[in-house]
Amino acid sequence: MPRLSLVVPVYNVQGYLAECLESVLGQDYQDFEIVAVDDRSPDGSGALLDEYAARDDRIHVIHLMENVGLGRARNAALEAARGDYVLFLDSDDTLAPGALGAIAERLTAAGDPDVLIYDYVRTYWDGEIRPNQRAALLAEAGPGVFSLAERPQLLNLLQIVCNKAYRRDFVAREGLTFPPGYYEDALWTFRSLISAERIAVLDRVCLLYRQRREGGNILATVSRKHFDIFEQYRRVFEFLDTRADAEQWRAPLFRKMVDHYLAILERPGRLPRDARAEFFHRAAADYRARMPAGFRKPAGSRGKKYALLERDAYAGLVGAKAVVKLRAKASGYARTTLGRTRRTALNLDYRHQLRLPLDENLAVFSAYGGSEVSCNPAAIDAELARRAPHIRRVWAVRPDAVDQVPEGAGHVRVGSREYWAALARATYLVGNVNFPDAVVRRPGQIHVQTHHGTPLKTMGLDRRQYPASAGTDFAALLRRCDRWNFSLVANHFSSAVWQRAYPCSYTSLTTGYPRNDVLLNSTAEDVREARRELGLGERVTAFLYMPTRREYQRGFVPRLDLAKLAGRLGPDAVLLVRAHPGERPAEWPAEWRSEGRIIDVSGHRAVERLYLAADCLITDYSSAMFDYANLDRPIVVHADDWETYSVVRGTYFDVRTEGPGAVATTEDELAEVLCSGAWRGERAARARDRFRRRFCDFDDGRAAERVVRHIFLGEDLGDLPPVVPLDERTPAPPPEPSRDASALISTHTSQR
Known part of the structure; x- marks a missing residue:
């Protein structure tokens, strides 16, 4: 029987749950169990609990068949708890380091009281920490144990159960349970404190009580x-x-x-x-x-x-x-500068347009701030044209992207009068990055944030502790995110990250990424056509090189000597090089163009067509790896500056050990991986399989359909096509070279 049982009720907290559990498992005191209750959580919390339980037998998971609410979920855990003492920990809160050891020591010193009360601090999304204003009530001067009648001022403490340890046989003797409802802590707190014959206090912060920006519960x-x-x-x-x-x-x-x-x-x-x-x-x-x-x-x-x-x-x-x-x-009358700022940002015409009725059949699309017509917004636009032709589609674009606007759609130039009028009147605003600060979300208007990748690098509030975030106004960022109605996610991992990184009141839609539909729905002929567009012959092995942006560099600085690498690969291999959109050079080196085995595809409109054409993806820390994995084709990670990148930008996992395939940390290692055939070997395939099962949850080829049917046509989520299990999907077939490409490369290398 453990000394301590920690009761953790779980509902819609996948962005915070791992931190909560790690704060317990990482304690120096180990004589405890965790009884976690999945209260029919609709997100990935239940699966995450099972993953932790499989790794640590101190974690016991109860999956409820229906959602019963916080109080009754705690009751279910109480029935299973075996410890001498019961502690309640909400699944978005954490324990302070050393908390359990201090609690256990105080319990013993106090002779096992009925209730032990310990201190807490409130933690906020912006990094602020506020101490308990009544912490002085927990001073340990005087008797080691006492009744509430001897210290009635303890009733002035916050009425929560998570800052106390309760002796389990005391709980059973008094018949303490949580009532149904939303203020269930009140009855438990008053009843337990008044009934307890022996109370002790611990003047130490043990609980970090998270104050979620978006509320996180009904009480807010x-x-x-x-x-x-x-x-x-x-x-x-x-x-x-x-x-x-x-x-x-x-x-x-x-x-x-x-x-x-x-x-x-x-x-x-x-x-x-x-x-x-x-x-x-x-x-x-x-x-x-x-x-x-x-x-x-x-x-x-x-x-x-x-x-x-x-x-x-x-x-x-x-x-x-x-x-x-x-x-x-x-x-506050003197603060009319806010009004002047608003007049500067929102011209008179825009404010006039905001007073006019919304156009229920108008949708505005934007990708990367208007610089492209691509990504998830473009895939949704195409599906909308097929399924809801009555809705007018308008793209917000910059002048050099006007020619990319699809047939049947209109366009407005970013910043123009027509642009602001469209943003004011459209019922639907769909973008993969935030619209400008000055945009107002009107009642009845629907903002769809599609995102543009699964995050390896830290995003949103998670960036605060890293140097790359210097100068970022996080409050302004979250005000922009407050406009979201829907956030699209491709996997449970992303959903958890967005919940924590962008703590706003949007609805996460586990539809998959619409832009990846083509990777599941394309045919062998589509693959051949994608290669013909790039001039790739049947005997050519195409390696798509897509490095990400680095905040500590300016412009596109290849981490590889591409001409040298192309030479080592031989005449039957081609490097397709795609620079990050924000770093594309005005002109490429002449030797790349003359060789013909290095092709600049940075300006190619649809990166998904490049994925179809490529035999293998070479990247470092780009989110391209998550999309390309849907094809179940080889991926090679070139992580030569991991230590620097992970410190400057921050990452969610170590791509060197949890990546989608073979890993190289130097240029010579990369050449060896490619020339030896290790890029497509069994070890790389096993890594790719693990990666796909972790990050290809929802991309089954019907994401755009789900988005359009739910958001634009109003269909219930339960009526949408269920996600096809990963093992039952058939991605686009790989290219079909006339002979083994790895053998060609190996032969060329030996001849050199």
């Missing part, structure tokens, strides 16, 4: 579900009625109840506007019904609010808030 969202608080305090006072010492606790719990009601009323983003008066009247009824005899209101403005509740004077509360708002408006 606008909903009538906040009315659940009345039911929870009904249960609290019913419990109190069963105790002989009830009168001692009526006034303190009455005060906690009133403060809780007022907090919900006063905090923005909790109650719907049309429910505020009803909530106030319900609170006033509880006030009058439960006010203890001789109760003295607090002093100051707080006491005035108590008086308003006592009189059920909602109009008085509204009037008081109006005065506060008026004062705030007056004091």
